[in-house]
Amino acid sequence: MFEHQSQTALPMNARYVTAAVAALCLLVSCSPTPHGSELTVQVTLAESAAAEAAALGLDGPYTGRVLVIVSRTADQEPRAQTGVSGVPYWGMDVSDWQAGTARSVQSGDPDVRGFPLEHVSDLPEGEYTMQALLNVYTRFDRSDGHTVWMHLNSGAGQDLWEAPGNLISEPMQIRVTGRGQTIELALTEAIQPDTPLADGQVLQQGNYQDTDWVKYVKIRSELLSEFWGQDMYIGANVLLPAGYATSNERYPVLYMQGHFPGGRAPLGFGSERGRSVGFQEFWSSGQAPGMIAVSIRDANPYYDTAYSVDSENVGPYGRAITEELIPYLEDQFRMIPAAWARATAGGSTGGWEALAAQIYYPDTFGGAWGWCPDPVDFNYYQIVNIYEDENAYFTGNEWHRVERPNARRFDGNVRSTVRQENHMELAAGPNSRSGGQWAIWEAVFSPVGDDGYPEPIWDPVSGSVNRETAEFWRANYDLHHYLRTNWETVGPKLNGKLHIATGDMDSYYLDNAVYLLDEFLASKPGFQYEVQYGRRKPHCWTGYSPSGSGEDMTNREFVEIVGAYFQKNRRA
Structure with a gap:
């Protein structure tokens, strides 16, 4: 509601002149150089x-x-x-x-x-x-x-x-x-690293000091080094269970996927914020189910994580993780080297990675928890349909153009648009070199262009969609499409192994793609899976507490769920 303010009446032509002068003054005082x-x-x-x-x-x-x-x-x-x-x-x-x-x-x-x-x-x-x-x-x-x-x-x-x-x-x-x-x-x-480089150390994947609970691993990857033409490294942060040092027991492993963890321990161990409150005491007390937790350090020349798959632009990170890093970890730590004993989980980027690792490597992993995952169906690439939309930045018709939103609050208020965030990344670095979210999606999902950089999914300035590139995305990285076209061979290997949660007001509209995947999985008779939708929950929602309280699930509760899952699926 606007407050009415009285003013002295002016002749009509005088009002126009006054308004014009005011507008000119405003223009001069606020105009750019x-x-x-x-x-x-x-x-x-x-x-x-x-x-x-x-x-x-x-x-x-x-x-x-x-x-x-x-x-x-x-x-x-x-x-x-x-x-x-x-x-x-x-x-x-x-x-x-x-x-x-x-x-x-x-x-x-x-x-x-x-x-x-x-x-x-x-x-x-x-x-x-x-x-x-x-x-x-x-x-x-x-x-x-x-x-x-x-x-x-x-x-x-x-x-x-x-x-x-x-x-x-x-x-x-x-x-x-x-x-x-x-x-x-x-x-x-x-800019200097947090700790000075010691002799023989390299900056890649960081360098961190082991503690009693957390061990830091970094290895040279033969696969990635060959692809990139120079030494490339991959690493992991390994959280050991209580009693590890005094027993000979072997443990199942929970692989936490997501953004670069730096020196942080998996599952928020050592933090007393959010879902991690009380977790360190629970884990170290011996009450937690016996397992090892691992977060992966797979930062690469495009982004802070490689999406756990092989890619024409980013390289064979899927193989590097499953064929080099995991076997190395299983050799260095007392891990059970079996698919049933490897679960994967993560949120947002990590949610997509967790689901993709399970779907593309069903004989390597035995269960996946994907929370608020990045687009699992490119009919909803956030809110862009790359298969049908002509333009990623605008929708509308001949007479009206409406900018597509990029991010929203849980109440629906728009925080930014797709055009704005893409133009922000373009200023930071062309050819998918911004280090940003849209850049890594393009780097992972696109074919290599003639110049050696990723083929754009759309013109970064205008937003005009490249339909040929979109078809490459569909054929290789659309998780829903992959399941639909390979269900006879892949579906039976995934029964009971997919667990998904998303807020129905996800900040980046990622719930829309989950609905499509959910509808497909629900159409398969006898297929067991789980999808939770959080009412008015924004991005990074991980599900409700199993207690039935209506509260959000904590890290302690999640570890208990995974522990029960391992126990149920344990093989002799």
Whole structure:
């Protein structure tokens, strides 16, 4: 409801003139820097930054993407304030950048892409904190004959804003005048790992110190090293059960899938937040069912996890996990080397990974819990139907265009659109190199393009869908389609093994694809599976408590469920 305000009456023509003048004043006071008075940011790569990067194994000259970030607040570095609803930044690819030289980020350069402001000169006059960052790329001469430049994971998943080895400037207070000006920044240091590298260590997958309860494993993968043309590593965080050190017992294993865990223990062991409250005491008391829990560190040049499948662009991570990492773990720890004794679970990205691992490797795993999974049917790729929609960013007709939402609150309020998040990622890095969610989906699911990078599912600027790429996705990674076309051979191996939960107001509309998969599974006589829908629950909902209280399930309750599942399916 609007409050009425009285005002002195004016003649009609005077009202128009007054309104026009007011509108003009508003335009002048809030308008961006005129394009005739360009704003240029000159970034110098200092010798000090190059020396620190070289000490981490990243030698110059440097190829990568330089980014300039601005913020109106100085309580955090600008690079820590980015996101789909975050502060503006602009990116530009660079190559063969020598220490002691400068590169310019400016409007009018077709290689510069910004978000949410497209041009540097779109930045309004005012006081800002500005910072520059170089996302350092590594050259990969892959076994498929393609040469690509990517960010080699350096222990921070694929968070380019925090990745060790990336180069940054000190945040600097600046004033944008609205007149032609050049702002000078200098990359003076490299982001450092949490702990200094010891002799023989590499940044990949991080380096962590064992504890009594958690052991950290990192191995060189022959499969991935061959694919990428250089040494590639994969790792795991292993949570041991109470009594492990004093017994000879062998244990079943729960593999927790999902985003890069860093040094965190599986299942929130050591945390007292959310679903993990009380879990450490439960696990270490000896009351928990006997099992080992493992989280996988499979960050790669595209993202902080590899989706547990083989991919033309990302590489044979499905085989690396099942043929190299798991056998190594079973050799190093007292794990039961049998399918019934391997369960997999995860939420969101990890939810898709858990289900995909079970579906594509039914003879390796014996049960899967997929919570709020990424799209399991590409008729609902979030809210885009890649098989029928002409455009991913807009729906409507000849006279009306409506932006497709990307994220919502549980009450339906839209937080961002598909176009906005894709344009944000495009500014961070083209060719699926943003380290973001849409980039990894494209990298995992798409065929390799002629340039060696993933074939786009849609034009990243306009949103026009590539139907040929969509058909490749359907044939290879649409889980519902895979089950439908391979049911006679795969279906019997999955009976009783699929457990899914999603909120019916999932923040990213992921519940829609689950409904389609649910309908298909329900049509198969005698097939046992489980799907839970949480009323008005947002993303990352994992199911209701088995107590019947209506509360959300805790990690303790989940481990008890998995323990009972292992006991029921135990083989001699």
